[in-house]
Amino acid sequence: MLFRDAINVTHITNLDDGNIYEGQMDGEWCVGSVPNGGYVLAQIVEACIQQQSSSPHPDPIHVTAYFLNAASLSPFRVVVRLLKRGKNFTNLVADLSQDNITKVTSHLIFGVLEAPSDANKNIINLLPPSPYARKVPLYHHPSKAPRKSLPILLNFHSRFDATQEPEIASQNHLNSPRRTTASTIGGGGLDYGIWCGFKDKEETLSIASLALFADIASNAPMLLPREHRKGLGTSWFPTMTLTIEYKFSIPKSSKTHSKRTVGVFSSTKFLHGAMGRNDMYTELWTAPCDIGEGLEVEGWRDEQVCLAVSTQMSLIVPMAINQAKGKL
Structure with a gap:
């Protein structure tokens, strides 16, 4: 099933302070037997976008989600409630539940991603051509x-x-120069980077789909050299918390921006604890074209923008736990 069809949130009823939506998890968008955390969060984001679609604040700006229980391949309900509505932002709380058990609870801030063209005249930005601007970190x-x-x-x-x-x-x-020694200040960690895009040309990037891309990078244990992950069997890395800050609206498809591909760069600095808690910082960037297509032209990096940044905390548990969760 296409991802756009797997996000099948439907409005059911109104509440005094919000709305109730329902849908069905699709088995293809799983890690092993359990729906991918980013896919689950995308259902919540989509429900909230529907609620905010006719409001002055239609775009998610910031999302923080807490995964209380693993989602399953069964119908779900998302209850969205208004927490505060201000001049520039609207705060929502949204809970996704299955079989009357809360699986994910979240807090979302909505606003406007695409400001009027004259709105930023006196605003400081770290954007090209500023020498402090960050550029797409893929080679x-x-x-x-x-x-x-x-x-x-x-x-x-x-x-x-x-x-x-x-x-x-x-x-x-x-043997990388980045490995730390007794005299190192800071440093360390593990990095990951790819271009990643939907194969099907009917798919397009959406604000909701960015939640999936934010949870697609390889976790730190899988980036370690084999000699440094001895004893690690086939594992599952369940997401415990996931935060996304949306930076820019998704550009329309053009000669300088793909409609279905993003750049994914992630960095992990810490991995410790009894259950192997590991952090991940991720950036999602626009792509100048789809993979294997287009031409490299001078200055292509200056045209790309960071769509979102995310942070998450994950665990390391045996894959058998994933399989057991899938049978519940």
Whole structure:
């Protein structure tokens, strides 16, 4: 099922302070037996977008979600309630439940992503041509980047084209200059970067779909050299918390922006605790074209914008727990 069809949130009834929506989780968008955390969050984001569609604040600006229980392949309900409506922002709370059990609780801030053209005249921005502006952190243009496949444990891996970034991967090697020593200040960590896009040309990027892309990067244990993850069997990395800050609206498809591909860059600095708690910081960038298509032109990086940044906390647990959750 196409991702756009797998986000099948339908309005059911009005509340005094919000609305109730219902839908059905699709089995293709799972990690093993459990719906992907980003996919689950996308259902909540979509429900809230529907609620805010006719309001002065139609765009999600910030989302924080807490995953209390693993979602299952069954019908779900999203209850969206208004917390506060101000001049510039609207605050919502939204809970996704299945079988009367709350699976995810979230707080969302809505506003306007695309400001009027004259609104930023006196606003400080870290955007090109500022020398402080961050640029897309991937080395290769999507037309030339070497291909790779997403992990097979992502049931939806065949739905995507993806690339690899050998320069970023090499920074994770044991002999990389980035490895820390007794005299190192800061440093360390593991990085990951790919271009990733829907294969089906009927798919398009959406604000809701960015939640999925925010939860698609490989977790830190899988980026470690094999000798540093001895004893780690087939594992599941369930998301416990996921926060997304939306930076820009998705540009219309053009000669400088793809309508179904994004750049994904993530960085992990810490992995510790009895259950292997690990953090992940992720950036989602526009792409100048789809993977294997288009031409690399001078200045293409200056045309790209960061669509969203996310942070999350995940665990390391045996894959058997994932399989058991899928049978509940």
